[in-house]
Structures are given as structure tokens and as C-alpha cells.
Amino acid sequence: MYSYLPGGEVKVEIEPTRVQIVEQLERIATNDGFASSPSKLKFLRYIVEKYLDGQTDQLKGYSIGLDVFDRGEHFDPQSDTIVRVQARNLRRALDHYYLTHGKDDPVRIDIPKGRYVPHIYLMESINSAADEPVMEPRDTELENTEDFGRIRSVFWIKPTLIALSLGVVSILSFFLLPDTQGEAKTFEQAAQISMGPSLSISPFEIISPSVDGENSRELESMRIGLHYELVDKISRFKDLFVVELNSDLDATVAEVSKNAKTQFLLRGSIQKSDTELRITSILSRTSNGEVLWSRSYDRQVENSAAWLEIQSDIAVQVAANLGKPDSQIHARFIAEQSIMGDLHIRHYKCLMRFYQYLNSKSEERHREIRNCLEVATTEMPQFSSGWAALTWMHADEDFNKFNLRPDQDPPLQRALAAAMRAVTTDPENAMAFQYLASAQFWVGNNEAFIQAAETALKLNPNDAEVLALFGNYLMRMDRPEQGLPLIEKALLLNPTPPSWYYGSLVIYYYLRNDSEDALKYARKFYNNNSLASHILYVVVLAQNDRMDEAKTAFNNLVEKYPFFPNQYESVIKSRRIPTGLYQKTVDDLILVGLTPIN
Numbered sequence: 001m002y003s004y005l006p007g008g009e010v011k012v013e014i015e016p017t018r019v020q021i022v023e024q025l026e027r028i029a030t031n032d033g034f035a036s037s038p039s040k041l042k043f044l045r046y047i048v049e050k051y052l053d054g055q056t057d058q059l060k061g062y063s064i065g066l067d068v069f070d071r072g073e074h075f076d077p078q079s080d081t082i083v084r085v086q087a088r089n090l091r092r093a094l095d096h097y098y099l100t101h102g103k104d105d106p107v108r109i110d111i112p113k114g115r116y117v118p119h120i121y122l123m124e125s126i127n128s129a130a131d132e133p134v135m136e137p138r139d140t141e142l143e144n145t146e147d148f149g150r151i152r153s154v155f156w157i158k159p160t161l162i163a164l165s166l167g168v169v170s171i172l173s174f175f176l177l178p179d180t181q182g183e184a185k186t187f188e189q190a191a192q193i194s195m196g197p198s199l200s201i202s203p204f205e206i207i208s209p210s211v212d213g214e215n216s217r218e219l220e221s222m223r224i225g226l227h228y229e230l231v232d233k234i235s236r237f238k239d240l241f242v243v244e245l246n247s248d249l250d251a252t253v254a255e256v257s258k259n260a261k262t263q264f265l266l267r268g269s270i271q272k273s274d275t276e277l278r279i280t281s282i283l284s285r286t287s288n289g290e291v292l293w294s295r296s297y298d299r300q301v302e303n304s305a306a307w308l309e310i311q312s313d314i315a316v317q318v319a320a321n322l323g324k325p326d327s328q329i330h331a332r333f334i335a336e337q338s339i340m341g342d343l344h345i346r347h348y349k350c351l352m353r354f355y356q357y358l359n360s361k362s363e364e365r366h367r368e369i370r371n372c373l374e375v376a377t378t379e380m381p382q383f384s385s386g387w388a389a390l391t392w393m394h395a396d397e398d399f400n401k402f403n404l405r406p407d408q409d410p411p412l413q414r415a416l417a418a419a420m421r422a423v424t425t426d427p428e429n430a431m432a433f434q435y436l437a438s439a440q441f442w443v444g445n446n447e448a449f450i451q452a453a454e455t456a457l458k459l460n461p462n463d464a465e466v467l468a469l470f471g472n473y474l475m476r477m478d479r480p481e482q483g484l485p486l487i488e489k490a491l492l493l494n495p496t497p498p499s500w501y502y503g504s505l506v507i508y509y510y511l512r513n514d515s516e517d518a519l520k521y522a523r524k525f526y527n528n529n530s531l532a533s534h535i536l537y538v539v540v541l542a543q544n545d546r547m548d549e550a551k552t553a554f555n556n557l558v559e560k561y562p563f564f565p566n567q568y569e570s571v572i573k574s575r576r577i578p579t580g581l582y583q584k585t586v587d588d589l590i591l592v593g594l595t596p597i598n
Contacts, residue, residue, distance in 0.1 A: 197240060207269045234318055264285060384432050
């Protein structure tokens with residue numbers, strides 16, 4: 001089989017034998033990503049078996065809906081999108097498998113976009129009519145690592161192009177797209193995966209000697225804040241595949257290599273002695289532990305500029321060592337230091353504590369951090385990220401009924417005002433546009449949400465939190481074709497994500513009566529400990545006919561949120577939710593003990 005690639009190169013493919021294909025299918029079936037998802041595995045087995053039996057003419061949406069997803073004879077593939085959506089999920093799962101666990105497998109199975117007939121070929125049979133390299137390396141030692149070479153070997157392209165997808169397409173970098181791109185194209189491009197060097201970022205370890213409780217809490221908030229900021233900054237380098245590690249601080253380089261499947265690891269330590277702070281950062285290969293770059297910073301941290309200097313220097317040094325320098329981003333980091341250089345360190349610590357709050361919410365923490373951010377933005381009105389953080393704190397008054405202020409404007413109005421202040425203070429702050437998009441979504445302004453989301457993605461298209469957030473919003477706007485790919489990319493970039501990532505996935509599968517996947521994600525989302533996570537956990541248990549568990553979960557919900565039984569209608573309807581979710585949720589809540597409001 002022959003096919004032609006840009007520039008006239010020829011790709012020669014040899015079809016594997018039946019035995020080789022069956023063996024490859026079984027390799028994939030034993031992988032955790034497929035073994036834990038029977039629906040994906042059933043779909044994959046079906047299309048591969050049809051391929052082997054020469055019955056690819058039967059691989060149509062209608063027959064797949066009947067045979068794989070148990071739809072009835074009246075199934076309409078146009079109105080019921082389950083086959084198209086599940087095909088997209090399967091395609092991305094295969095892409096992820098071949099990028100990680102299956103990168104050395106001899107046989108590749110792809111699902112071309114827009115089709116259900118698999119494309120199956122031998123990996124080692126791909127050759128080029130020319131002997132030119134895939135890309136002109138900027139750093140030969142780093143670019144020609146064994147793992148990266150294997151990943152790139154499926155392409156032969158001109159050096160002027162950049163490979164960005166998981167072995168499917170070659171496209172120009174998102175940052176090179178003209179501003180006239182439509183919203184659909186923006187979200188589609190944001191969902192693409194970079195094929196550049198892959199880097200895991202692990203939270204830095206606190207190695208200070210014993211400190212008192214207050215200093216210990218302060219160091220922990222700074223550690224989490226530094227992690228958030230480093231992920232944000234380094235992921236702005238568009239050709240780096242950045243994986244955020246939120247746990248396993250004591251993991252060795254070998255363990256990170258095994259679990260995250262990345263080529264490089266950034267880790268470090270934070271040490272405090274009296275008034276001096278030392279931050280050490282280390283960039284190493286995951287294959288053999290070789291240290292590529294290391295630096296220690298000793299600072300008397302008296303203002304935010306010291307922290308920003310450390311963060312930006314680490315980001316630029318890491319990117320430069322991986323062969324991806326970007327002068328524009330470097331200049332932006334310098335400008336950021338200038339903007340926030342006069343910010344007092346106590347104000348910057350509010351932002352660090354805000355990041356910590358996002359992972360562990362409580363009414364007490366909400367009160368403390370909201371007040372802290374309000375003082376910081378009053379004393380330093382140019383604190384753009386502080387205004388952005390306040391956006392979320394105001395919104396949580398409405399979402400979780402934390403520390404309500406009935407004598408002020410409604411919480412979501414205050415949230416929108418804070419977000420507007422954030423973007424006007426610093427029009428190049430990705431976090432500001434991320435939260436402006438959120439605020440516009442909350443108040444129901446779809447057009448303004450799209451505009452702000454596009455800007456945030458152009459400023460930083462590879463931040464897992466931004467991708468997951470916008471993916472969730474698009475799902476709740478009944479746009480799963482745009483939202484699902486963003487969430488899936490976010491889960492690739494953050495293999496240990498915060499629980500809120502899963503909220504819209506619960507809703508998606510619950511509405512489609514996929515009770516197995518709905519419960520899987522509901523259990524993950526339940527760790528969020530929010531009102532929405534409790535509600536969805538109850539109704540998904542009911543959908544799975546686990547009525548005793550559902551009633552216990554409902555009692556826990558009422559105990560934690562006693563106002564809910566009398567206000568459930570306004571609570572659910574106040575949120576942006578997909579069509580049909582309200583009635584389905586209420587029906588299942590009534591089954592487990594909710595008394596309907598007449």
C-alpha cells in the first residue's frame with residue numbers, strides 16, 4: 001500500500017498477518033486503559049474482527065449502534081450520536097496507547113477520522129523515498145532520544161512543517177493561526193497534542209527542618225502555588241508536551257518514566273531556614289536519570305518579583321534545554337515581573353493559597369482567602385491574577401453557598417466584575433481570560449464566553465486546567481463534539497487531575513444511560529465534595545439500581561446541604577446544564593427520597 005505525504009515522500013505500508021493483528025488486539029485488550037472500559041474494548045474488537053473477516057462494508061453507524069451499543073432497530077445514527085462519540089473516544093484512546101504503553105508495538109491500529117474501518121499496518125514497514133530527517137533538530141542530543149525517535153518514525157515530512165497530532169495529521173502550530181479562525185477551529189486546534197519533547201512536572205518537595213504550624217502551612221501553599229505557576233508558564237511553550245503530576249512526590253525518576261511515559265522530568269525542592277528560602281530545580285531524563293540542568297536559588301523573599309524571577313527563569317531554562325526557546329514568551333515573563341514587581345509578598349501568598357483552596361474547598365478557607373484577596377486587590381489594584389482569583393471566590397458564594405453576602409450585588413455579578421477588572425489590568429494574562437470566560441458562561445453569555453475562551457487558549461493552549469474547564473463548559477452547553485476532546489487532552493496532560501475534571505463526563509454518560517461509565521466518573525467527581533458532586537453521585541447510583549447506596553448518599557447530601565430538599569429546583573436550574581438533565585435528575589432524586597415541590 002502506498003500513500004503520498006507533503007513534499008512528495010512516499011509512505012510504504014505492509015499489512016500485518018492475521019496472527020499479528022490478533023496478537024496486537026490482545027496486547028491492547030490487556031492495557032489498563034482498555035481493560036477498565038468494556039465499551040471501548042467491545043467497539044475495538046468488533047471493528048477489527050469485521051476487518052479480519054473481510055466484512056468492512058458492514059462497518060456503518062447503524063450496524064455498530066445495534067451490534068455494539070445495543071440500540072434497537074429504530075436507532076437513528078443522525079439523531080443519536082453515540083457511535084460517532086464513542087468512535088472519537090476510541091480513536092483518542094488508541095492514540096494515547098501508542099504514545100505511551102504501545103510505542104514499541106510492531107502493529108498499529110488506527111481509526112481514521114470520519115470512518116469506522118480500521119487502518120492496520122506494521123510500524124517498522126514505514127519508509128521514505130528520501131533519506132532526509134523528520135525535522136531539523138535544534139538540539140541534536142535531546143531531539144534524537146530513542147523514545148522520541150520511535151514516536152516520530154511514523155512521519156516523513158519536510159523540515160518546515162511541525163508534527164502536532166498523535167500520528168494522525170500534520171498541522172501548523174496553534175500560535176501561527178490567523179485571528180480569523182472560527183470558534184470551532186479554535187477548540188479543535190486546542191485539542192491537538194504536541195509531538196514535541198514530553199516533560200513531566202512534579203510538585204517540588206519541602207525538605208525544610210521542622211517548622212511550626214503556621215510556617216508549615218505557608219510552605220505548603222507556596223509549594224502548590226509554585227507548581228501551578230510552573231505548569232502555566234512552561235506549557236506556554238507550544239511545542240512541549242507537558243504532563244502535570246499532582247502526587248507521588250517521592251517517586252523516583254524510573255517510576256515517573258514508567259507511570260507518566262515522558263522523556264524528561266522537572267522536579268525540585270523548597271527549603272526554608274530562618275528568613276532565607278532556597279529553591280532547587282532539576283531537569284533530568286526519565287530513561288536513565290541523567291541530569292541535564294540544575295540550579296539553586298537563594299532568596300530573601302520580600303516581594304513577588306523574587307518568586308516570579310525564579311519561576312520564569314526555570315521555565316525558560318527548561319524550554320531552552322529541550323530545544324524550544326521562545327523569545328516572545330521570555331519577553332512576556334520579564335514584563336510580568338515588571339508589572340508585579342511592587343506586589344508585596346503577603347499579597348502574592350494569597351494567590352498561592354487560592355491554588356490550594358481549589359483542591360480542598362471549605363467554607364472556612366473560602367472566607368479567609370476571599371478576604372485576603374480583597375485586601376490584596378484593594379492595596380494593589382494592578383494585581384490581575386488576584387482579581388481573576390476573586391472571580392472564583394465570588395462564584396463559590398453562589399455555587400456552594402459559602403459566606404453569602406445578601407447586602408451586596410449577586411455573587412455572579414461580582415464575579416463578572418472581578419474578571420473584567422483582571423483582563424483590563426493585564427490584557428495578556430491567560431488566567432484572567434480563563435476566568436472571564438468562566439464568568440460569562442455562568443451568566444449565560446455564550447458569545448462573550450467563546451471570545452474570552454479563544455483568547456485564553458491562544459495565550460496558553462496546553463494548560464490542562466484551562467482545557468478541562470472549557471471542555472466542561474462546552475459539554476454543559478450541549479456541545480460534546482467540542483468539549484470531549486478538550487477534556488480528553490486535559491486528562492493526558494494531567495494523569496492525576498483534581499476531581500472537578502470529571503463533572504461533565506458524569507453528566508454526559510448519565511444522560512446517555514451509560515450507567516457503567518457514569519458511575520466510574522461519579523466516584524472520581526465525588527471527591528470534589530461539592531454540592532454538584534453529591535447530587536450526581538446520588539442519581540448515578542440510582543441509575544445503576546444501587547438503591548441502598550443511593551439512599552445513603554442522599555442522606556449524606558441532605559446532612560451536608562440541609563437547604564437542598566426545599567430549594568432543589570432553584571439550585572439545579574441556577575447552573576448551566578444540558579437539555580434534559582433537570583427532569584432526569586429530579587426523577588431519580590424522588591426515587592431515593594426527595595419530596596417533590598408542588
